[in-house]
Amino acid sequence: xxxxxxxxxxxxxxxxxLFVLLAGTMLASGLAVVLMRDIIRCGLAMxxxxxxxxxxxxxxxxxxxxxxxxxxxxxxxxxxxxxxxMLTQTKLAPARMAFQTQAVxxxxxxxxxxxxxxxxxxxxxxxxxxxxxxxxxxDVATVLFGPFVLPFEVVGVLLLAAVIxxxxxxxxxxxxxxxxx
Amino acid sequence: MIRVILGSVLAGAFIVGLGLIGLAxxxxxxxxxxxxxxxxxxxxxxxxxxxxxNAISMLMAIELMLxxxxxxxxxxxSFDEKLGPSGSVIALLVMAVAAGEAxxxxxxxxxxxxxxxxxxxxxxxxxxx
Numbered sequence: 482x483x484x485x486x487x488x489x490x491x492x493x494x495x496x497x498x499l500f501v502l503l504a505g506t507m508l509a510s511g512l513a514v515v516l517m518r519d520i521i522r523c524g525l526a527m528x529x530x531x532x533x534x535x536x537x538x539x540x541x542x543x544x545x546x547x548x549x550x551x552x553x554x555x556x557x558x559x560x561x562x563x564x565x566x567m568l569t570q571t572k573l574a575p576a577r578m579a580f581q582t583q584a585v586x587x588x589x590x591x592x593x594x595x596x597x598x599x600x601x602x603x604x605x606x607x608x609x610x611x612x613x614x615x616x617x618x619x620d621v622a623t624v625l626f627g628p629f630v631l632p633f634e635v636v637g638v639l640l641l642a643a644v645i646x647x648x649x650x651x652x653x654x655x656x657x658x659x660x661x662x
Numbered sequence: 663m664i665r666v667i668l669g670s671v672l673a674g675a676f677i678v679g680l681g682l683i684g685l686a687x688x689x690x691x692x693x694x695x696x697x698x699x700x701x702x703x704x705x706x707x708x709x710x711x712x713x714x715x716n717a718i719s720m721l722m723a724i725e726l727m728l729x730x731x732x733x734x735x736x737x738x739x740s741f742d743e744k745l746g747p748s749g750s751v752i753a754l755l756v757m758a759v760a761a762g763e764a765x766x767x768x769x770x771x772x773x774x775x776x777x778x779x780x781x782x783x784x785x786x787x788x789x790x791x
Binding site: 497583594633647 | 676677680682683685687690691694698703705708714715719725729732736737739740741742746748751753759760762764771772773
């Protein structure tokens with residue numbers, strides 16, 4: 482059964498409605514990440530933000546990147562961040578001040594940056610076609626293992642170095658642990 | 663019960679209201695909408711990085727900023743046929759580097775936490791004494 486291009490009984494196109502929902506969820510949960518006091522809820526809101534961003538990637542015609550977003554960000558990085566939160570949380574942390582004393586200047590700086598970016602976006606005529614194109618997975622594979630094969634290998638080495646460095650940094654120092662405090 | 667319903671309705675209205683920014687910037691068929699969303703997300707992340715006290719909150723804000731940059735890359739790739747699939751490849755490489763950054767950053771925070779017993783960055787003042 483095929484559904485039409487617009488929501489039934491209204492003139493609203495499906496993709497506009499979906500885009501509004503995904504963009505609103507992304508922005509609201511992004512605000513929740515930086516504004517909520519309880520840090521574990523910030524981590525959970527970050528997962529929601531990444532998920533709706535994956536939906537926006539699908540709407541932009543990049544399904545491979547959306548799948549990688551779900552795997553890497555929701556599956557790996559968010560879990561890593563949640564583990565780090567649970568390892569470093571102290572009981573009185575949420576009760577105390579969540580923001581620095583410089584929060585108001587930081588908000589002003591962020592708003593100024595936002596205005597500058599929006600003015601630049603609005604006043605620039607971007608080249609390229611007016612229509613959005615879908616990216617085929619086979620094209621991505623051809624480009625990734627063709628002209629981009631050297632960056633691909635370098636990223637592999639970088640990830641290996643990051644894993645070894647992370648294990649080395651987070652490893653408990655045996656001699657320091659044995660020493661009485 | 664009535665408070666739950668009222669809260670859900672208010673939250674839904676807030677989400678739709680925020681989403682209408684994207685529609686006002688051109689909807690899903692224009693590059694300006696993606697770039698506007700990316701700019702807003704980057705500004706949110708920058709505020710979080712500058713204003714939060716917890717080191718892990720700052721890392722989460724950095725992740726938001728990296729995702730904003732990825733969104734603009736994907737937007738350009740889908741509207742410029744010369745960029746095409748290269749944009750997806752660049753976004754994938756950015757994701758891999760972000761994963762490495764998160765690993766090393768979180769392990770540095772854990773190592774500092776083991777010494778200082780606090781995750782708050784304004785108490786890391788060993789070099790200012």
